[in-house]
Amino acid sequence: xxxxxxxxxxxxxxxxxxxxxxxxxxxxxxxxxxxxxxxxxxxxxxxxxxxxxxxxxxxxxxxxxxxxxxxxxxxxxxxxxxxxxxxxxxxxxxxxxxxxxxxxxxxxxxxxxxxxxxxxxxxxxxxxxxxxxxxxxxxxxxxxxxxxxxxxxxxxxxxxxxxxxxxxxxxxxxxxxxxxxxxxxxxxxxxxxxxxxxxxxxxxxxxxxxxxxxxxxxxxxxxxxxxxxxxxxxxxxxxxxxxxxxxxxxxxxxxxxxxxxxxxxxxxxxxxxxxxxxxxxxxxxxxxxxxxxxxxxxxxxxxxxxxxxxxxxxxxxxxxxxxxxxxxxxxxxxxxxxxxxxxxxxxxxxxxxxxxxxxxxxxxxxxxxxxxxxxxxxxxxxxxxxxxxxxxxxxxxxxxxxxxxxxxxxxxxxxxxxxxxxxxxxxxxxxxxxxxxxxxxxxxxxxxxxxxxxxxxxxxxxxxxxxxxxxxxxxxxxxxxxxxxxxxxxxxxxxxxxxxxxxxxxxxxxxxxxxxxxxxxxxxxxxxxxxxxxxxxxxxxxxxxxxxxxxxxxxxxxxxxxxxxxxxxxxxxxxxxxxxxxxxxxxxxxxxxxxxxxxxxxx
Numbered sequence: 001x002x003x004x005x006x007x008x009x010x011x012x013x014x015x016x017x018x019x020x021x022x023x024x025x026x027x028x029x030x031x032x033x034x035x036x037x038x039x040x041x042x043x044x045x046x047x048x049x050x051x052x053x054x055x056x057x058x059x060x061x062x063x064x065x066x067x068x069x070x071x072x073x074x075x076x077x078x079x080x081x082x083x084x085x086x087x088x089x090x091x092x093x094x095x096x097x098x099x100x101x102x103x104x105x106x107x108x109x110x111x112x113x114x115x116x117x118x119x120x121x122x123x124x125x126x127x128x129x130x131x132x133x134x135x136x137x138x139x140x141x142x143x144x145x146x147x148x149x150x151x152x153x154x155x156x157x158x159x160x161x162x163x164x165x166x167x168x169x170x171x172x173x174x175x176x177x178x179x180x181x182x183x184x185x186x187x188x189x190x191x192x193x194x195x196x197x198x199x200x201x202x203x204x205x206x207x208x209x210x211x212x213x214x215x216x217x218x219x220x221x222x223x224x225x226x227x228x229x230x231x232x233x234x235x236x237x238x239x240x241x242x243x244x245x246x247x248x249x250x251x252x253x254x255x256x257x258x259x260x261x262x263x264x265x266x267x268x269x270x271x272x273x274x275x276x277x278x279x280x281x282x283x284x285x286x287x288x289x290x291x292x293x294x295x296x297x298x299x300x301x302x303x304x305x306x307x308x309x310x311x312x313x314x315x316x317x318x319x320x321x322x323x324x325x326x327x328x329x330x331x332x333x334x335x336x337x338x339x340x341x342x343x344x345x346x347x348x349x350x351x352x353x354x355x356x357x358x359x360x361x362x363x364x365x366x367x368x369x370x371x372x373x374x375x376x377x378x379x380x381x382x383x384x385x386x387x388x389x390x391x392x393x394x395x396x397x398x399x400x401x402x403x404x405x406x407x408x409x410x411x412x413x414x415x416x417x418x419x420x421x422x423x424x425x426x427x428x429x430x431x432x433x434x435x436x437x438x439x440x441x442x443x444x445x446x447x448x449x450x451x452x453x454x455x456x457x458x459x460x461x462x463x464x465x466x467x468x469x470x471x472x473x474x475x476x477x478x479x480x481x482x483x484x485x486x487x488x489x490x491x492x493x494x495x496x497x498x499x500x501x502x503x504x505x506x507x508x509x510x511x512x513x514x515x516x517x518x519x520x521x522x523x524x525x526x527x528x529x530x531x532x533x534x535x536x537x538x539x540x541x542x543x544x545x546x547x548x549x550x551x552x553x554x555x556x557x558x559x560x561x562x563x564x565x566x567x568x569x570x571x572x573x574x575x576x577x578x579x580x581x582x583x584x585x586x587x588x589x590x591x592x593x594x595x596x597x598x599x600x601x602x603x
Contacts, residue, residue, distance in 0.1 A: 005335065005339055005340060005433035005434075005436045005437060006339035006340070006433075007339060007340045007429070007431075007432075007433070008338065008339050008340060008341045009062075010058075010059075010061050010062025010063045010342075010429060011061060011062075011063075012059075012061050012063060013061065013287045013342070014187060014287065014305055014307060015305045016186055016187075016305075017091045018059050018061070018063060018065075018066075018091075018183070019091060019092070019093025019094060019179060019182035019183060019185075020065070020066045020067065020068050020090055020091055020092050020093065020094075021050070021053055021065060021066070021067045021068070021092065021093075021094045021095075021096060021175055021178070021179070022067075022068050022069075022070075022083075022086075022087040022090070022092035022094065022095045022096070023046045023049055023050050023067055023068070023069045023070070023096050023097075023098065024046075024070050024074055024080075024083055024095060024096065024097040024098070024108075024110060025042045025043050025045060025046035025069070025070060025073045025074065025097075025098055025099075026042070026073065026074045026075070026097055026098070026099045026103040026108040026132070027039065027042050027073040027074065027075045027099070027100075027101060027103060027108075028075065028101050028102050028103055028104075028127070029075025029076045029103070029104060029107075029108075030075075035073070035075055038073075038100060038101050038127060039073055041100055041158070041161075042073050042098070042099070042100050042101070043069075043073060044161050045098045045100055045120075045122065045161065046069050046070075046098050047069065048161055048162075048163055049067075049096060049098055049120065049163070049171060050067035050069055052163055052168055052171060052172070053065055053067055053171070053172070053175050054066065054067055056172055057172060057175060057176060057179070058366060058427070058429070059179065059183065059366075060180075060183070060342065060362055060363045060365075060366050061342050062342060062366065062427075062428065062429040065175065065179060068086065068087060068090045068092055070082075070083040070086065071083075071086060074103075074108045075103070075104070075108065076104060076107050076108065077107050077108075079108075080107065080108050080109075080110075080111075084110075084111075084112070087112075092115070093115060093116075093178070093179065093181070093182025093183075093185070094115065094116050094174075094175055094178035094179055094181075094182055095110045095112065095115050095116065095117045095118070096117075096118050096119075096120065096171070096174070096175065097109070097110060097117070097118070097119040097120070097136070098119075098120045098122075098129075099119065099120070099121050099122065099129040099132045099133065099136075100122040100124065100127060100129045100158075101122075101127035101128070101129055101132065102127065102128070102129075102131050102132050102135075103132045103136070105132070105135045105136050105138070105139045106136070106139035106142075106143065108136075109136050109139055109140065109143075109145075109147075110145075110147075111143070111145065113145070114185075114214075114601055114602060115182070116148075116174070116177070116178035116181050116182070116558045117140070117145065117146070117147040117148070118147060118148035118149070118150055118170075118171070118174045118178075119133055119136055119137070119147055119148070119149060119150065120133075120150040120151075120167065120171065121133025121134075121149070121150070121151050122152075122156065123151055123152040123153075123154065123155050123156055124155060124156050124157070124158055125155060126158040127158075130151055133149060133151055137149050137577045137578070140576075140577070140578060141577075141578045141581055144598065146557075146558075146576035146577075146578050146579075146594075146598060147576055147577060147578070148170075148174050148574065148575075148576050148577060149576075149577035150167055150170045150171060150174070151167075152164045152166060152167045153166055170574060173550070173551060173554055173574055174554065174574070176364060176551060177364065177551055177554040177555040177558055178558065179363070180360065180363035180364055180555055181555065181558050181559060181601075183307070183363055184213045184214060184215055184307060184359070184363070185213070185214035185215070185602075186214060186215070186216075187215050187216075187305060187306070187307035187308075188215060188216050188217065188218050188304050188305045188306040188307065189204065189209055189215055189216075189217050189218070189306065189307075189308050189309060189310075189352055189355070189356070190218050190220060190285055190286050190304050190306035190308070190309030190310075191204045191217055191218065191219045191220065191309070191310060191350060191352065192220045192222060192224075192225075192282065192285065192309055192310060192311045192312065192350065193220070193221070193222045193310075193311060193312025193313065193316075193317065193350050194219075194312055194350065195312070195350070196312045196313060196314045196315075196349035196350055196351070197314050197315060197349065199349055199351060199539070200477075201349075201351035201352065201353040201354060201538055201539075201540060202310065202312060202349055202350035202351050202352065204217060204219075204310075204350070204352045205352075205477060208477060208482075208483060209352075209356075210602065211600035211601075211602050211603040212482075212483060212559055212560070212561065212600045212601060212602070212603075213356070213559065213601075213602075214601070214602045215307070218304040218306065220285060220304075222311075222312060222316070222317050224281075224285070225278060225281050225282075225317075226321075228277075228281045228284075228300070229274065229277050229278075229281065233281075233292065233295070233297055233300055234277060234280040234281055234284065234289075234292075235280065235289060235291040235292070238280060238291070238337075238338075239276060239277065239280060241337050242276050242279070242280065242336070242337040243272075243273065243276055244337075245336070245337035246272065246276060246337070249437070249440045250440070250443075250445050250458075251440075251441075251443070251444050251445065252444070252445055252446070252447075253444030253445060253446045253461055253510075254444075254446060255446065255447045256446060256447075256449060256509055256510055257447060257449060257450050261450055262447070262450075263447060263450075263456055267456065268447060268456070271322040271447075271455075271456040271457055271458065272458065274321065274322045275322050275325075275326035275327060275457060275458055276326070278322070278324060278326070278327040279326060279327040279330055279331055279336075282309070282311065282324075282327050282331060282344075282346060283331060283344060284300065284301075284303060285303060285304060285306070285309070286303055286304065286306035286309050286344060286346075287303045287305070287306065287344075288301055288302045288303025288304075288305075289301055289303070307345065307359060308345035308346070308347070308352075308355050308356065308358070308359045309344075309345070309346050309347070309355065310346065310347035310348070310349070310350035310351060310352050310355045311324040311327065311328065311346060311347070311348065311349075311350055312349065312350040313348065313349060313350075314349060314452075314453075317455070318448075318452070318453045318454065318455050318457070319454045319455060320454070320455045321455040322448070322453070322455050322456050322457035322458070323448050323452075323453040323455065323456070323457030323458075323459070324348065324457070325348075325448065325457050325458060325459045325460065326445070326457065326458045326460075327346070328346050328347075328348050328371075329408060329409065329410060329460045330410070331343070331344040331346045332344060332345065332346055332358075332368055332369065332371070332408075332409040333368055333409040333410040333411055333439070334367070334368045334409070334411050334425075334426075334428035334431050334436070335410075335431065335436040335439075340428065340429075340431050340433070340436055341428065342366075342428050343362060343367075343368040343369070343409060343411075343428060345358045345359045345362055345369070347371060348371055348404060349540075351371075351540050353474070353475045353476065353477060353538070353540075354371055354474065354475070354538075354540040354541070354542060356475055357369075357473055357474060357475045357541075357542040358371060358542050360473075360475075360542075360552060360555060361471075361473070361542055361544035361548065361552075364544075364548055364551045364552070364555065365425075365427060365544060365545065365546065365548060366427030366428055366429065367411065367425045367426055367427050367428065367544070367545055368409035368410075368411035368412070368425050368428065369409060369425075369542050369543070369544055370402070370408045370409060370412040370425075370464075370512075370514060370542065370543035370544075371404055371408055371540065371542060372402035372403060372404045372408060372514060372540065372541055372542075372543060373402065373403055373404045373539055373540060373541075374400060374402060374472075374533065374536050374538075374539060374540070374541050375400075375401045375402065375403045375404075375507065376400070376401040376507070377398060377399075377400055377401075377529060377530050377533040377534075378398055378399055378400075378401060378503065379398045379530065380395075380396060380397065380398050382398075383398070383499070383503070386502060386503065386506075387498070387499045387502045387503065389496060389498075389499045393493075394491055394493055394517050395493050395495070395515075395517055397517070397520065397528055397529050398517075398528075398529045398530065399493055399515050399516060399517045399529060400472075400515070400516045400517070400518070400529065400532070400533060401503065401507075401513065401514075401515065402472070402513070402514040402515075402516050402541065402543060403504075403507060403508070403511050403512065403513050403514070404511060404512070404540070408460065408462075408511075408512040408514075409425070410439045410440065410443050410460070410462070411425040411426075411431070411439060412425065412462070412464055412512060412514065412543070413438070413439045413442040413443060413462045413463075413464060413465065413512075414464045414465030414466075414468050414492065415435060415438035415439045415441075415442050415465065416431060416432075416435040416438075416439070417435070422467060422468065422469070423464075423465040423466070423467055423468040423492070424468055424469075424545045424546065425468075425544070425545035426545075442462050442463075443460050443461065443462045443512075444460075444461045444462070445458045445459070445460060445461075446458070446459050446460075446461055446509075446510035447459075447510075448510065449508060449510060452508075459508075459510040459511055460510075460511070460512050461509065461510055461511065461512060461513075462512045462513075463500060463504075463512070463513050463514075463515075464492050464512070464513070464514040464515070465492065465494065466491070466492050466493040466494030466495075466515065467491065467492065467493075467494070468491065468492040468545060469489075469490075469491055469545070469546055469547050470489075470490060470491060470492055470516065470543050470544065470545055470546070470547075471487060471488070471489045471490075471543070471544050471546065471547055471548045471549050471552070472487075472488045472489075472490065472516060472518065472541050472542070472543050473485065473486060473487045473488070473541065473542050473544070473549075473552055474486045474536065474537055474538055474540065474541045474542065475561070476537035476538055476564075482561075482595075482600070483559075483561045484537070484561065484562055484563075484564045485552065485553075485556045485561055485562070485563045485564065486535070486536065486537055486563070486564050486565050486566070487549045487552055487553070487563060487565065487566040487567070487568065488518040488519075488526070488532050488549075488565070488566070488567060489518065489519050489547045489549045489566075489567055489568065490516055490517050490518035490519045490567075491516070491517055491519075492514055492515060492516055492517075493515045493516070493517055494515070495515055500513070500515075514543060516543065517529060518532045518567065519567050520532075520567075521567050524565065525565040526565070526567045535565055537564070549566055549567070549568040549572075550568050550572040550573060550574060553566060553568060553573055553574070553575065554574045554575065557575040557576055557579065557591070557594075557595075558576075558601070559601055560594075560595040560598050560599060560600055560601055561595060562588075562591045562592045562595045562596075563588070563591060564588075570587070573587065575587075575591065575594075576594075578594065579591060579594045581594075582594045582597070
C-alpha cells in the first residue's frame with residue numbers, strides 16, 4: 001500500500017482566513033524634532049517584534065503566524081484610525097502595541113472591543129517607553145479594555161534593538177494565546193447527538209460557546225450517521241484505503257468478553273467497517289469533503305466549519321451500533337491512513353466542556369490531546385495492599401489513574417520524543433513517520449465490552465510512557481458563576497509491569513491508561529495527590545503534553561474565565577495588567593473579581 005505516514009503540508013481546513021497579529025508602533029506625535037528623532041527606531045522595534053513572532057509561532061494548523069504592521073507610526077487619533085482600517089482589511093485578530101517613548105495614551109491606544117491586546121514599552125532612559133506603558137495601562141483600565149503589559153527587567157540603550165529574553169517570552173506567550181482566542185471566533189462546535197448518560201458536560205450550553213468563545217453550535221441527530229452509512233454518503237475510495245490501513249496497522253488484542261457472549265468473526269468484521277465509516281462521516285460533518293459534491297451531495301460536502309465536536313454514543317447509539325471509540329481515537333490522533341496531519345478535536349460522550357478544553361490545549365501546542373476519566377486515586381497504602389509493591393520516587397505520595405474508552409489520541413502512548421529522549425506529544429507537524437508507526441505498534445484494539453457497548457465497537461488499549469511533563473485540566477460550568485478552569489501540572493509515571501497489570505485489570509482493561517502525578521505544593525487543593533482528586537470538578541479531564549498551565553491561565557484571562565485551582569509558580573502567571581487593580585495579595589480571588597467585572601468577551 002502507499003506510504004501511510006507521509007507528512008502532509010499545513011492547510012487551513014476551516015472557512016475564514018487565519019487571524020493575523022497587528023503590530024502598532026506608537027510615537028510622540030510632536031513634530032519639528034521629537035517625532036522625527038524616534039520614527040525610524042520605533043518602526044524598527046515593530047519590525048523586530050513581528051520578526052520574532054513569525055519566526056517562532058505557528059497556527060495549530062501548522063501555517064506560520066503572519067504579522068501586519070501599521071503603515072506609519074501612530075502619533076494620534078487619525079493615525080490610530082488608519083491603522084485600525086488596515087487591521088480590519090487584513091484580518092488582524094491580535095494586537096501588539098510597541099513604544100520607545102512617551103505617547104498620548106488613549107489617543108493612540110487600540111480601542112477594539114474584543115481583540116486581545118498587549119503593549120510593549122521599551123525600558124530605556126533617553127525617551128522611556130515605560131512612562132507611556134504605565135499611562136496607557138491606566139487608560140485601558142479606565143476604558144474597560146484589558147491589556148497585557150510587557151516591560152523588560154533590564155534597561156537597554158537607545159540604539160539596542162534586540163529583544164531581551166524575558167520580553168520575548170512574554171510576547172510569544174501573549175500572541176500564542178491571543179491567536180487561540182481569535183481562531184475560535186466564528187467557528188462551530190458540532191454536537192453529534194445530545195446528553196450521554198446524564199453527564200452534564202454533554203448538555204451543550206450554546207450561550208456559553210457564543211458569549212465566551214464567539215462560537216456557534218450545530219446540533220446533529222445521530223441518525224445522520226445512519227443515513228450516510230446506509231446510503232453510502234462518504235468517499236468510497238478513501239474507505240477502501242482506510243480499511244486496508246486499519247487491517248495493516250491496527251492490531252486486534254484479546255477479547256475480554258465472556259466466550260459465550262463474544263461476537264462472531266463476521267460480526268467483528270462488520271463493526272470494523274462501520275467504525276471506519278463513522279470516522280469518515282464525523283470528519284465530513286465537521287469540515288466537509290469535496291468528494292461528496294462530486295457524488296451529488298453538494299450540501300453535505302460543505303460540512304459545518306467545526307473546529308471541535310463531540311459524539312454522544314451512549315446509550316441510544318451504542319445499545320444498537322458500534323461505539324465511537326475508533327472514530328474518536330483516530331480522528332483525535334495526528335495521523336491516519338492519509339498520513340500525518342492536524343488532529344481533529346472530537347469529545348467522547350459529547351462532553352463539550354472537555355472538548356473545549358481539548359481545543360484549548362491543541363490551539364496552544366499544535367499537538368493531539370488525551371481525553372480521560374479521572375478514574376482513581378491510588379494511595380501508597382492501597383497500592384501496597386493490592387500489589388505488594390511500595391510506590392517510590394515521584395509516585396511515593398500516590399498517583400491518579402486516567403483512563404477512558406474514547407478519544408485518548410494514539411499520540412498519548414508517549415512514543416514521540418523530544419531531542420533528549422523525553423516522551424511527549426509533539427506538535428503534529430513535528431511528528432515523524434517512525435513515531436507515528438511506534439504509536440500504532442504500542443496500541444492494541446479490543447472488541448468493546450458488550451455489557452457496556454451492546455452494539456460492539458473497537459476500544460484502544462495502551463499505556464502512556466512515564467516521564468512525560470504533562471498538564472491535566474478541566475473546564476467546568478457553574479450556575480450563578482459561569483465557566484471555571486482547573487489546572488494541575490505534573491508528570492506521567494511508569495509502574496512495574498506486574499503492578500500496572502494488577503491495577504489496570506481491576507477496571508476495564510480494554511481502555512488506554514495514563515498514570516499521572518500532579519506536582520504538589522503542600523497547600524490548598526495541592527496539599528497532596530488525594531486533594532487534587534478530591535477537588536476535581538468533573539469526571540473527565542484533558543491531558544496535554546508539557547507544562548502549559550501558564551499558557552492556559554493567560555488564555556483564560558483573555559476569555560474572562562477564572563482559574564479555580566492551579567499549581568503554576570507565581571512568576572509564570574501572566575494576566576492583563578488590570579487584574580492587579582483587583583488585588584495583589586490573593587491573585588486567585590482577584591482573577592474571579594476581574595473576570596466578573598469584565599464579563600464574557602462577546603456578550
